[in-house]
Amino acid sequence: MYRRAFALSPFDPNLIQNFEDFEEQRLPGGLYANTKDGKFGGGPGKVVVERSHLSEERVEWGEFKLMRDEYPRDIRFEKFWLNSFTNITSWSPPDWEVEMEKRVDRCQVMEVRGSWKILWDDIPQFTRAKGCYLFLNDVSGETSSESPFEDYMNRI
Numbered sequence: 001m002y003r004r005a006f007a008l009s010p011f012d013p014n015l016i017q018n019f020e021d022f023e024e025q026r027l028p029g030g031l032y033a034n035t036k037d038g039k040f041g042g043g044p045g046k047v048v049v050e051r052s053h054l055s056e057e058r059v060e061w062g063e064f065k066l067m068r069d070e071y072p073r074d075i076r077f078e079k080f081w082l083n084s085f086t087n088i089t090s091w092s093p094p095d096w097e098v099e100m101e102k103r104v105d106r107c108q109v110m111e112v113r114g115s116w117k118i119l120w121d122d123i124p125q126f127t128r129a130k131g132c133y134l135f136l137n138d139v140s141g142e143t144s145s146e147s148p149f150e151d152y153m154n155r156i
Contacts, residue, residue, distance in 0.1 A: 027077050028091050043080045043089025044069065055079055059132050060145040062103050063123060064094055100143050107134055115139040116148060 002019050009015055025031045026045075044052075048069050055068035063085045072078040081090045107119035110133070119134040135144045 024073060027074060043082075043091050044077070045089075048080075049082060049087065049089060052080075052082075062099065062121065064099070103134065104136055104143065113149070 002015075002022075005012075005015050006019075049067070051071060052067040052069045054065055056066040063083055065082050065084055066079055067082045067089075068079050069077070077091065081093055083089075083094075103121060104119065107121045109117050110120045111118040115138050117136045117138060119136055121132050121134050123132065132145060133147070135146070135148055136142070137148070
C-alpha cells in the first residue's frame, strides 16, 4: 500500500508522517506490534534485516543469529533475532526448548555411546565447519553442542 502511495506522491509530508507513525507502531508495545501468538516472529521487516549486521552467533543457537540494526528508530530495538533458514525475525529470543526439539528431529544419528547419541546437524550456514555435532542424552534429555566425552578423555 505504501509503495504505491509513494510512487504516486513521494514527497507528500502527510504520507511520510503516516508511514513513519506506522513503522513506529510496529515496534513492541505499539498498536501494530506483531506477537505471532507467542510463536517466534513479529520482528523487524525486510528493510531492517538487509541493513543489519551480525551481532552474535553461537553453535548452540543453530540457525538463529542475534542481529544489530545500524540505524534503529529507537535504541531499545537495536538488536533482534533472525532465523537464517526462514528469514523470520523476532524482538525476543526463540523458545530454546522448542527449537532444540526441532533441531534434534532433523539431525542424523552418527553413533550411540551408552545413554548418549552423537548427532550430526547439517546446517548449511555453519560455513566454517559445514555442519556440527550435537550430543543428546536419552536418559536425562540433556542436549549439548560440546562433547560430554572431552572431560573423560582428558582424565585418562
